[in-house]
Amino acid sequence: MVRKMLTIESGFLRGKRIDIVNDSRTRYTSAIVRRSLANMVDFENKVCADVCCGSGIVGFEMISNGAMHVTFVDTSNLSVAAVKRNSKSLSVENQVSIVKNDARKFLELYNGTFDIIYSDPPYELGIVDEIVKRVHNVMNENSIFILQCSKREKPSENTLKSIKITKERDYGDTFLLFFEKTLKV
Numbered sequence: 001m002v003r004k005m006l007t008i009e010s011g012f013l014r015g016k017r018i019d020i021v022n023d024s025r026t027r028y029t030s031a032i033v034r035r036s037l038a039n040m041v042d043f044e045n046k047v048c049a050d051v052c053c054g055s056g057i058v059g060f061e062m063i064s065n066g067a068m069h070v071t072f073v074d075t076s077n078l079s080v081a082a083v084k085r086n087s088k089s090l091s092v093e094n095q096v097s098i099v100k101n102d103a104r105k106f107l108e109l110y111n112g113t114f115d116i117i118y119s120d121p122p123y124e125l126g127i128v129d130e131i132v133k134r135v136h137n138v139m140n141e142n143s144i145f146i147l148q149c150s151k152r153e154k155p156s157e158n159t160l161k162s163i164k165i166t167k168e169r170d171y172g173d174t175f176l177l178f179f180e181k182t183l184k185v
Helices: 031-040 057-064 077-089 103-109 128-138
Strands: 005-007 017-019 047-051 069-074 096-100 114-119 139-150 163-171 174-181
Touching: 017 077, 031 057, 031 163, 031 174, 047 057, 047 103, 057 069, 057 077, 057 114, 069 077, 069 103, 077 096, 103 128, 114 128, 128 139, 128 163, 128 174
Parallel strands: 047 069, 047 114, 069 096, 114 139
Antiparallel strands: 005 017, 139 174, 163 174
């Protein structure tokens, strides 16, 4: 059996390979999108979260590009196991926290904030709006939230009460949406 792997695209871990999640329902963030993220976002010394992380490839790109710490969140046992294996094989265990939880519950109950939150929820499950409604709970006034979603699931304007879209990038069927917290007056 041939093991499928993904390659880190940028930073000090560039070229290193990680295991994927052995589940046909898991969709991976493309290399083009990951390279774009590395070029658009300054991860240096940031505390980050990779929510709905799958194999953890985006979070490992964050670490590779200077993130101080990444919290990986996924509800799948297979994903949690893959992130554990990958953090060990990359020798970055001390920069990683792994949480097995539903993204919505995590965003609702986590007691802290992140500088950068990235989420790539499964397409067509209807949880994008629920994540967008809750993410402000883990954001401070300077946080950035990056959402990868299908064009068919772009959050509706009435969902955006505590955060606002500041930038959009189009990658075929995939959108990258960048959000900042709305300051209350």
